[in-house]
Amino acid sequence: MTTTTTHLLGTRRFLPLFCTQLLNAFNDNLYKTAMVLFVVYQVYNNEETEGTFSAVASGLFILPFFLLSALAGQLADMRDKARIIRMVKACEIGLMLLGATGLVLAWRGIGTHSLAIPLLLLALFLTGVQSTFLGPIKYAILPQHLKRDEVLAGTGLVEAGTYIAILAGTILGGFLPIEIAAIGIIGTSLVGYMVSRQIPAAPPLGEVEKLDWHILRASVALVRNTMHNREIYYAILAISFFWTIGAVLFIQFPPLAKNVLMASKEVASLFLVVFSVGVAIGSVSINALLKGQVSARYAPQSVIAMGFFVIAFYVVCLFWEADQPTQLLGIMEFLGWPMASVLLLCLLGIAIAGGMFVVPLYAFLTTRARPDQAARVIAANNIVNSGAMVGGSVLAMGLSMAGVEITEQLLMTAGMCLVSAWLGRRLLVAEREAADALAATTG
Incomplete structure (x- = not known):
């Protein structure tokens, strides 16, 4: 851990956030994990x-990412970000109740079926609104609260903390x-709100514009205004199609674990942990390969x-x-079953490769956008991502309702990776064209 990193963890401008x-x-x-695994x-x-x-x-x-990201992006760029965080965290207490x-x-x-599951799904929808x-x-x-030479360390800490939190929650x-999980989510929401009250103010950086509350018009305008940059355009398309694949995989996963692999919910949780670890390994690996360059x-x-x-797989x-x-196999029984280690290695490989693909694409969004519009670029990405993921969810639901076996749906997921590869190639071409144009201008 570097001196900068250690210093940041002791400051009020970073630690509460x-x-x-x-x-x-x-x-x-x-x-999400407790709810889905319990119901399944x-x-x-x-x-x-x-x-x-x-x-x-x-x-x-x-769904909320698709409907509300335009408004969320406007608010983040044009209102005090710390105040928005506190309001959202206060609402979290109610939705977790x-x-x-x-x-x-x-x-x-x-x-x-008549009350409990509808309440669970409503709370899940509201959790999506919060996110x-x-x-x-x-x-x-982060660029508002941290110095220029602290932003990279701060971003790395936030990402590392997020992975640790995802693993712990899963x-x-x-x-x-x-x-016990029910008590835990209420207690965590209360602690989260109290901590959020310590985040310093973060007023808007650019000109404060009037908010557009028309969801459809604002969403279309936000995406259209963002897509003029070809690097951002192809990065958003590639990220969106990747998360379509991810949505289908995560939908397939709990029923596949239970009905095909005969794994208990503890083993299904282990699978999710392996996946999260794999994404983290992929993130670190691609950063090492690229040596800090966004490419x-x-x-x-x-x-x-x-x-x-x-x-x-x-x-x-x-x-x-x-x-x-x-x-159903417990963890020790599962680990002792033939092919279990190969299965886990396949899952780890999916996650590592996925992390190596998607992490650099997010860097395009933050490095190619103007600082005063960064939140809106992320929001535009969320709109397109969520639309693609909803499409993936509908496709997976349709296949399940049509009686297509969960195992066979994996082949469709593999085929979709070819489309993502083509989009990644288009982004690489756009990246090289932008570099050539910049070289011609400066040279």
Whole structure:
């Protein structure tokens, strides 16, 4: 840990923001993991129904990004960012009370289908609303509070803290009894709000414009105004298609783990942990390869490698089905089953390759945008991303309802990686053209 990093963790202009983001990521993942795994493992006993529920849950969480990102981006650039964070964190207490009520009702078997599950899905939708408004601020507030030579260290700390929080929330969501998870999400939301009150003010940097409350018009204008830069344009398209693949994979995952791999919810939680670790490894690896340079030169190869690992995962699942366990496996039983290590390595490979593909693309958004418009560029990306992910959720839900087996849907995911590779190649061409144009201007 560098001197700059150590110094930042002791300052009020960074530590409260860092802790608020960490607690937010932890609570989101604790709730989502506990809710989805409980419903899939304890409520439903049908692969088609489980796949449909997983798709509906993913779609509801993503939908606010599509509807409200334009407003969130405007607010983040034109209002005090710290005040917005405090307001959103205060609302989180209420939505987590709602989610906790749904968890307890489902645990007690009270109105499971008529009341508990609708409450759980409503709270998940509101969690998506919360993340929509916090997302642009996370990227745009650091340059205001940190010195120029501190921004990279601060960004690295926030990303590292987020990964740790995701891992912790995912692990506890899979292992904690559901009633304890309900208490945990309420307590975490209260602590998160108290910490957020310590974040220093972050007023707008540019000219304060009038907010456009017309959701559709503002969204169209925001995306149109952002897409004139070809590097940002192709980065957003590539990120969006990547997360379409991610949405389909995450929808397939819980029912596949339960019905094909015969894995308990603790093992399913382990899978999510492996995936998060893999993305983190991929992020570090690509940064080392690029040596700090923002470039898409490894993007096509990375996503093709991801498709290869998806196919390998599919093949392992076929072998697994040929010698399928007769009951759900705990962690030790799973690790002792033939092919378990190969399965985990395939999953790790998918995540590492995915992290290597997508992380540099986000850097294009923050380095090619003007500082006073950074939040709106991120918001435009969120709009396109969420639209693509909702499309992926609808596609996965349709395939499940049509009776296409979860295992066979993996092949479609692998095929989609080829489209992502083509988009990554287009971004690389745009990057080189921009570099040539800059060289011609300065030379």
